[in-house]
Amino acid sequence: MTSSPHAPQSVAYVRTEDAPILPPPANTTGLYGWARRNFLDSMTDFSDVGSSVRSVLMILLTAFLLWFGISQIWGLIKFVFIDGIWSNPTGARREACLTQAQGGLLPNDQTVGACWPYVAANAKLFIYGRYPMAELWRPNLVFLLLALGLVWTLWSRMPYRKIGAALMLVVFPMVAFVLLTGADLSAPKAFWYVWPLATAILLGLGWAGGKGMGGEAVKAFSGAFWGLGLFFAYILVFALAATMNWGLNSVTTRDWGGLLVTLVVALTGITASLPLGILLALGRRSTLPAVKILSVAFIEFWRGVPLITVLFMSSVMLPLFLPPGTSFNDLLRALIGVTLFASAYMAEVVRGGLQAIPKGQTEGAQSLGLSFWETTRLIVLPQALTLVIPGIVNTFIGLFKDTTLVSIIGMFDLLGQVSSTFADSSWATPVTRPTGYLVVAAIFFVFCFLMSRYSMSMEKKLRRGHAR
Amino acid sequence: MTVSAEEIDVDRSQMKVSDDVAIQITDMNKWYGQFHVLRDINLTVNRGERIVIAGPSGSGKSTMIRCINRLEEHQSGSIVVNGVELTGDLKRIDEIRREVGMCFQHFNLFPHLTILENCTLAPIWVRKMPKREAEERAMHFLSRVKIPDQAHKYPGQLSGGQQQRVAIARSLCMNPQIMLFDEPTSALDPEMIKEVLDTMVDLAEEGMTMLCVTHEMGFARKVANRVIFMDRGQIVEQNEPEEFFNNPQNERTKLFLSQIMGH
Ligand SMILES: Nc1ncnc2c1ncn2[C@@H]1O[C@H](COP(=O)(O)OP(=O)(O)OP(=O)(O)O)[C@@H](O)[C@H]1O
Ligand SMILES: [Mg+2]
Numbered sequence: 001m002t003s004s005p006h007a008p009q010s011v012a013y014v015r016t017e018d019a020p021i022l023p024p025p026a027n028t029t030g031l032y033g034w035a036r037r038n039f040l041d042s043m044t045d046f047s048d049v050g051s052s053v054r055s056v057l058m059i060l061l062t063a064f065l066l067w068f069g070i071s072q073i074w075g076l077i078k079f080v081f082i083d084g085i086w087s088n089p090t091g092a093r094r095e096a097c098l099t100q101a102q103g104g105l106l107p108n109d110q111t112v113g114a115c116w117p118y119v120a121a122n123a124k125l126f127i128y129g130r131y132p133m134a135e136l137w138r139p140n141l142v143f144l145l146l147a148l149g150l151v152w153t154l155w156s157r158m159p160y161r162k163i164g165a166a167l168m169l170v171v172f173p174m175v176a177f178v179l180l181t182g183a184d185l186s187a188p189k190a191f192w193y194v195w196p197l198a199t200a201i202l203l204g205l206g207w208a209g210g211k212g213m214g215g216e217a218v219k220a221f222s223g224a225f226w227g228l229g230l231f232f233a234y235i236l237v238f239a240l241a242a243t244m245n246w247g248l249n250s251v252t253t254r255d256w257g258g259l260l261v262t263l264v265v266a267l268t269g270i271t272a273s274l275p276l277g278i279l280l281a282l283g284r285r286s287t288l289p290a291v292k293i294l295s296v297a298f299i300e301f302w303r304g305v306p307l308i309t310v311l312f313m314s315s316v317m318l319p320l321f322l323p324p325g326t327s328f329n330d331l332l333r334a335l336i337g338v339t340l341f342a343s344a345y346m347a348e349v350v351r352g353g354l355q356a357i358p359k360g361q362t363e364g365a366q367s368l369g370l371s372f373w374e375t376t377r378l379i380v381l382p383q384a385l386t387l388v389i390p391g392i393v394n395t396f397i398g399l400f401k402d403t404t405l406v407s408i409i410g411m412f413d414l415l416g417q418v419s420s421t422f423a424d425s426s427w428a429t430p431v432t433r434p435t436g437y438l439v440v441a442a443i444f445f446v447f448c449f450l451m452s453r454y455s456m457s458m459e460k461k462l463r464r465g466h467a468r
Numbered sequence: 469m470t471v472s473a474e475e476i477d478v479d480r481s482q483m484k485v486s487d488d489v490a491i492q493i494t495d496m497n498k499w500y501g502q503f504h505v506l507r508d509i510n511l512t513v514n515r516g517e518r519i520v521i522a523g524p525s526g527s528g529k530s531t532m533i534r535c536i537n538r539l540e541e542h543q544s545g546s547i548v549v550n551g552v553e554l555t556g557d558l559k560r561i562d563e564i565r566r567e568v569g570m571c572f573q574h575f576n577l578f579p580h581l582t583i584l585e586n587c588t589l590a591p592i593w594v595r596k597m598p599k600r601e602a603e604e605r606a607m608h609f610l611s612r613v614k615i616p617d618q619a620h621k622y623p624g625q626l627s628g629g630q631q632q633r634v635a636i637a638r639s640l641c642m643n644p645q646i647m648l649f650d651e652p653t654s655a656l657d658p659e660m661i662k663e664v665l666d667t668m669v670d671l672a673e674e675g676m677t678m679l680c681v682t683h684e685m686g687f688a689r690k691v692a693n694r695v696i697f698m699d700r701g702q703i704v705e706q707n708e709p710e711e712f713f714n715n716p717q718n719e720r721t722k723l724f725l726s727q728i729m730g731h
Binding site: 216219220360361363364365366367368369370371372374378379382383386462 | 537539557558559562563565566568569570572574575576577578579580589590593594635638639642
């Protein structure tokens with residue numbers, strides 16, 4: 001090499017040999033590199049006064065956080081496992097978790113942790129509420145079907161997942177309803193005349209419009225007629241199943257409680273609020289003024305009112321508007337309230353996704369002759385929903401935790417059911433409440449954490465699809 | 469970037485203009501709010517014509533060709549495509565869009581679908597073609613635009629030129645009678661422009677009716693049978709390419725040509 005590239009007077013430079021390909025410096029990779037980048041660098045710099053002060057502060061802060069975190073975790077482990085009361089050989093009740101000085105069985109010098117005998121004795125109550133003991137196989141079967149269905153539809157390696165999803169969305173709700181309530185309800189006679197007729201008319205219009213018969217309006221809305229008709233047909237089938245006598249004892253929803261109620265409310269809310277939210281979001285962007293105004297009004301109303309108020313009003317005010325003598329099931333009220341409430345939030349999340357899709361996508365689809373609904377379903381929604389998975393799951397998790405509010409209208413969800421045992425004097429000990437709340441927190445955490453992890457894995461998978 | 473005419477090799481033997489009218493635009497006007505964007509447009513396109521539309525930025529070129537497949541709505545006058553008049557009737561609009569393909573400046577491929585799925589989507593849903601047949605068709609057109617080996621990739625994994633060729637193949641899968649191009653090469657690097665223009669030349673050689681907004685004057689000279697110059701929402705001048713480039717009549721055309729040929 002005759003001329004150095006650094007020589008200021010020379011402009012021309014020709015490389016004659018390739019520079020060697022080297023591994024990265026050792027202190028930038030591996031565990032040490034990671035530690036160095038993330039904290040060691042910021043606390044070992046004593047080159048001047050300012051950096052020294054900063055380093056000392058960082059060391060102190062790190063030490064404090066380590067001490068604080070570890071002591072908290074240790075405290076929890078100690079309370080749950082080490083000090084926890086795990087055995088109860090005599091089958092005692094509150095005495096099992098009280099020291100002798102407090103009137104119990106434990107030695108006076110023992111620190112008493114979580115009272116597991118209390119949880120064991122109340123486990124059925126926590127899971128099923130006051131569901132009749134002899135019928136527990138019914139909720140158990142529902143739980144089992146639910147678990148199998150979720151694995152089938154959500155696990156990407158399972159075959160025929162679409163069939164699984166269809167079964168879970170269409171058949172499972174009916175099966176669960178029949179099993180849990182016992183069905184054999186009665187519907188007003190008029191229903192059996194009006195509903196099938198309405199269903200037939202809607203499906204007929206949808207079919208005729210699709211075949212190009214009927215007026216312009218029939219043609220333009222044939223998709224909507226189909227959709228509504230199928231929905232009506234589903235309600236009809238549901239009503240048939242609900243009014244049939246399946247030979248099961250009926251169990252009133254007043255006896256449902258605990259995790260069962262939490263899951264029923266949360267799952268209904270989750271499955272119903274997503275489609276409803278999508279429809280509302282599309283409605284809000286519609287060019288038809290009536291559709292747009294209705295959607296906006298709906299969304300703003302439900303977002304503007306606290307859920308507690310919604311639930312209160314549904315139990316206090318709704319009966320005022322209904323004809324006297326008619327009753328409206330508490331659980332159904334809670335379901336509707338929670339679903340509508342969540343769908344308003346969902347609508348705004350989905351709308352955020354819709355807005356992020358460039359106009360060129362719709363134009364590309366339209367220029368190929370795809371209709372509005374085809375464009376929406378095949379091009380816009382898949383991309384928009386993928387973008388807002390974090391927001392959707394956020395809403396799901398919020399909804400799951402909001403189910404605890406149904407205790408306001410006298411339903412016993414998991415939290416309500418556990419709280420109800422705090423009044424039970426046979427289990428009154430100083431550790432009963434902490435134990436109960438810990439159990440509730442753990443169960444909620446597991447469900448919410450699973451949702452969060454699942455959404456993250458799904459995001460990763462979908463993003464791999466159209467990596468830029 | 470303009471590819472010079474010498475680089476494009478064109479076989480004109482199959483390019484025949486028939487007497488059949490493909491598109492008829494009569495006294496068409498369009499406004500954006502108060503802004504009169506298209507003024508008194510009259511244009512007849514026969515089957516087999518290759519028309520290049522040129523003009524300064526903002527002159528309404530995109531707006532005009534987007535009116536032809538109703539991506540934009542016109543307010544007065546009439547547009548008749550394949551004998552069907554464009555009105556608010558959604559069914560008729562879909563009918564026309566099936567027969568009119570369009571390629572955009574930014575390709576507008578669907579990023580969540582593979583190249584193959586991009587190409588089979590419309591045939592399957594709009595033409596109700598069986599999946600197998602649609603895939604065979606898509607592979608046929610992907611080979612024609614010379615990228616059959618990319619069929620299972622996603623659009624984001626392709627170069628700009630490849631993406632635009634996929635977009636052309638995607639349109640061709642619908643078997644359109646008319647193709648609209650809105651600056652198909654202006655988002656591309658010079659080396660990719662040629663591969664896209666070659667594809668368009670192939671199409672022209674097979675007798676496709678084409679309307680093409682482009683600044684590629686080499687393409688216009690060699691392939692077009694008519695060049696239209698637009699300015700301020702009006703068609704200012706149109707002529708055969710030779711005459712248009714060598715002997716422009718209107719002052720604005722002259723100014724425009726001197727500007728784009730100047731460098
Ligand atoms: N959606 C819109 N709303 C209002 N004005 C618009 C809209 N789209 C385009 N315009 C205006 O209409 C005029 C014509 O636009 P158009 O996109 O057709 O121009 P063009 O000839 O294609 O220009 P370019 O070469 O830059 O693409 C421009 O002045 C533009 O500002
Ligand atoms: Mg343009």
